[in-house]
Amino acid sequence: MVATATTVATAATAATQTMTYAEAVREAMRIAMRDDPRVILMGEDVAGGAAVDHLADEDAWGGPMGVTKGLVQEFGRDRVLDTPITEAGFIGAAVGAAATGLRPIAELMFVDFFGCCMDQIFDQGAKFRYMFGGKASCPVVIRTMIGAGVSAAGQHSGCHYSVFTHMPGIKTVAPSTPADAKGLLLTAIRDDDLVMFFENKVLYAMKGEVPDGDVAIPFGVADVKREGSDVTIVAISRMVHQALAAAEELAADGIEAEVIDPRTLSPLDDATILESVAKTHRLVVVDEDNPRCSAAADIAALVADKGFDTLDAPIKLVTAPHTPVPFSPPLEQAYVPSPEKIAAMVREIV
């Protein structure tokens, strides 16, 4: 790990602009694509309207959520490639291209579709370097949407970053803010390994201050989103905001929660989490993913081993239940960890 906290500090002091999470993602791609002709973008309708004669590129979709809108105008259809609906085909092509000289960004529209292309990810791209004795690399970024909250139902709302974090050879990134989205995606694109980049669809419209220019955020460096002394809350992706809301609620009662956003799950910044727990003696992990063999469980296991002696209370997890994501709004609301649930869990152990 070459990353240092200094890099992060530098980023924080740079000039900023207000933009949405979606814009920040796009901005990172634009910077990286300007910078390096080997960076290409491919996916279903990432440009939109390929081979439609009457369509001006500025009117093209830019993805179903418009996240990649405008990129085809600047970089052309040779670098912003619409693919057929053929996840194993085009994700695998991105992997093969990465192993032979390009640095592709491939968009897997929803993470729930990983079952259509997982072999090419975990079994091919992620294992090349190891199986080939260190003589290959696979610098591909797979951007994908996660998260419940828009009634997208059982096959368009999952998280499942745990599945990728489990797999050796993959790096996993889950930004919670526009600034993190931009900075981490820049790092992801320049990284020489296979990176899964999880964008939370509920956060796309969220606005925030984002440093200008080419300011990358290193992997493996957690961000303390809120300082506190009474309990450590580690929260992932959108759950950072639920945790911060819970922390506000708790603060009203005099409970000061420290909220840590690991930002990358693989590599994981063990040290920051363990240091925080050494200070607060209590841990709650908040994860929107299903609970079994989850990132939440993984972080709990880390602390139950390396941080055991500093713990004063059981480690609590607040996660989605062990169920698929329901469609109906009241069910979906019950499914996603809420600030209330988080606060209640904290109260159980403080």
Place this chain on the structure above:
Amino acid sequence: MVATATTVATAATAATQTMTYAEAVREAMRIAMRDDPRVILMGEDVAGGAAVDHLADEDAWGGPMGVTKGLVQEFGRDRVLDTPITEAGFIGAAVGAAATGLRPIAELMFVDFFGCCMDQIFDQGAKFRYMFGGKASCPVVIRTMIGAGVSAAGQHSGCHYSVFTHMPGIKTVAPSTPADAKGLLLTAIRDDDLVMFFENKVLYAMKGEVPDGDVAIPFGVADVKREGSDVTIVAISRMVHQALAAAEELAADGIEAEVIDPRTLSPLDDATILESVAKTHRLVVVDEDNPRCSAAADIAALVADKGFDTLDAPIKLVTAPHTPVPFSPPLEQAYVPSPEKIAAMVREIV
């Protein structure tokens, strides 16, 4: 959970026969197929030599390891179906057949191939019941080989049951002995949900006493493979034997380890694990799978929450490293948790 400890006790007192793990697996299929014409078996060369005129069924492969040998003779090629190499196709067909009236057993030759068919498993079969409001079921068993130890290298040696345990709607079973293999597979085939059944290739040749006849072992009931008072070792699949060997080694030094085999990871018998830790106050989890977001981490997280007050020491995990499975024998040996490593880890906390 309708399972009771009584059922297990009954099984234990029945007449037995010595057979290998592979034979026990076959025996369970034979019993279930005799019992119910809706049970069929499908997979690549599960019969072998389909449509080869000169081949007598008794000379057919019965799978690359011979595990299903003889079944086509008894049940014919309409119930023991050789498939093309088409994992999404035939696993998905098994899922579709299960949702419409059959009770298929599908053989995914190596678990490493799950990336070729995962959508049909976790996103279709496992979610039907929930997405359809409880009005469907999917009684399919997917048998698959796991485990390192025979130099099958990076794409034929994984475990990855954590990935399936993570997924709601799936049950996961990982027998460690011939008796458990038979009893649990019988339950799996009669179960009305989607079951992933993980057979460890290194155990196929292992012999053991297996109860005669139609004696099923319920899901969600852990088996205490060795009683002890000083430390609880929870071990999965082949790791049960590594843990038992470690326990013998430790016993020589007066350390009595309790070795618990969860047998099913989903559902997990929380109670047996927590009771044991309440007695021993120490936990080591042994898992041949990669460590991140693993079943080992999951069990650690369970105990770090619900068993925290009974713990006297950090929870230790002994797992494979966060690497693919290497080919070379000395590397593969270093990869798989050994009795020595387990014993050393126990000594760290006892």
Place this chain on the structure above:
Amino acid sequence: MVVTQERETEAGTAELDRETLLGMYERMVQIRTFEDAAGKSFAAGLVPGFVHLYAGEEAVAVGVCSHLSDKDVITSTNRGHGHCIAKGVEIEGMVAELMGKATGTCKGKGGSMHIADVGKGMLGANGIVGGGFPLACGAALTAKTLGTGGVAVCFFGDGASNQGTFHESLNLAAIWKLPVVFVCENNGYAEATPVHYHCSATDVANRAGAYEIPGVVVDGLDLFAVYEAAGEAIARARRGEGPTLLEAKTYRFYGHFQGDTITYRTEEEVLRFRERDPIAGLKRYLKEQGLATEEELDAIDSRIVDALDGAWEAAKAAPFPKPEETLTDVYVSY
């Protein structure tokens, strides 16, 4: 191997009596009315999530499903409302499901993309493009193994024809001679991507040759053309002669999903297809042939609208599921 069916609208209707024809008309109008209302309700904020409308493609679902009964199984797509209605799923439950109500077909757990009614042989709309191919093979395998006499029909889009599951399933169905019919609804686009870009075959049905099974192209805006070709394919499947790939050239009148700005289609193209509206065509035929008067058809239409309005009123009045329902229906037992 590919047969493009050239036909007169009159052909093949000899076997169809008035009652059947009016039944098919009714189903098609039901679908259209359902979709128009769903679009409006979505815009009004009554329907959460993603909604993909089937309007324009009614002749395909109805032409095919008119040959099926409850013992026959269909798999569907994320554009599944039409298939549901054509297969006999109750409208009341579907409307409630769109709203996420406890009275929905799936108790509100599935929503638009996952409406299913296994008892009616409807194995679910599907949020995964290409997800239905293997499932249809499985349903056909059940029919074959248990000797039920049933067939399976897999509806899929032009975009889905590039998924690996298409290939794996057509091969499997071919070598096992499964009683299944693969019905491609080629509406010219996969989202914003036109078929001539994403698909290397001029006709999707052309791909049947790779499996040495029949491939048939029909005009998907012509109910009778679909009905006839589907009838042959389904009869063939029932006779145990294996699968058919049937491609219906059709068009979706709305965008890919509600909210789509549809910049990728010209106004002229949309109008050209709207002029060939399959329901208007059938209506004209019924009147020309003296099978129904304008008034009779209007009466059917009103009945459907009334029933649908009633369904919406009922759904609006129905309760949402209780939060604890989140935890049920994951397993049969656990």
Place this chain on the structure above:
Amino acid sequence: MVVTQERETEAGTAELDRETLLGMYERMVQIRTFEDAAGKSFAAGLVPGFVHLYAGEEAVAVGVCSHLSDKDVITSTNRGHGHCIAKGVEIEGMVAELMGKATGTCKGKGGSMHIADVGKGMLGANGIVGGGFPLACGAALTAKTLGTGGVAVCFFGDGASNQGTFHESLNLAAIWKLPVVFVCENNGYAEATPVHYHCSATDVANRAGAYEIPGVVVDGLDLFAVYEAAGEAIARARRGEGPTLLEAKTYRFYGHFQGDTITYRTEEEVLRFRERDPIAGLKRYLKEQGLATEEELDAIDSRIVDALDGAWEAAKAAPFPKPEETLTDVYVSY
């Protein structure tokens, strides 16, 4: 769309000078010798894991790879030794890799099923049937995007032709006109399952029609036939005219893997193909044409045997990797 190439052995050799021919002969003998030795060493317990031998199929790898240089990329299968050798991977490293030694091509981490040498344009044997199709598209996309003039070749078996990745990749390559050639090594079987059972197409090359690309069937036991057809397909790819599906009908002289009892093939069938041994055929041709004498060929053979023996001796003497090597080479940085 499918062209079955009927040819005289003499045809197409005009362009081939003696040196090239002897070079191809040498490669083929290298492969055969390597495989015979690998089989023996496996039986002797020197080679752990699964071993799938390529003997009998040499004309395919050599006939194709003779058109390629290091800037061209191939993807391979679990029966990959022949492809490696034909693409110029060093024998010494391969032998050591089979034994899991630190001096192996992959430092002992990959083994038989994962030998790779990216510098030589060999993107790995592959333990996943069908795993190479998308990767080859990716390599071709790199060549196209960066304008390297390179092509990609994807070797795959008859069994792999039923995987979804086959379909997805051929479609993608066709619509993007990628410089890639898909070479099917149809050896009649996928494990114990014969191609006429598992594959619904009489010829795998017949499936080219589904993508509107050329499909060509050649006699895979005839080096010249393969060489010529591959040359055309590769030239077409280099010209930017897109992919070709080339099917070579061949045979594996050994079983599926070492240990296979091969009950599914008749002795008669094996003998029939053994009689058409591609190396013996080439040898006969070289002598008949006066391009080489028996002695010259024997000398080549001995040189190869000696080099291989040396490689085995070196590999046996080489160290195993150190246990801590288990933890390296997972990431470039972490």
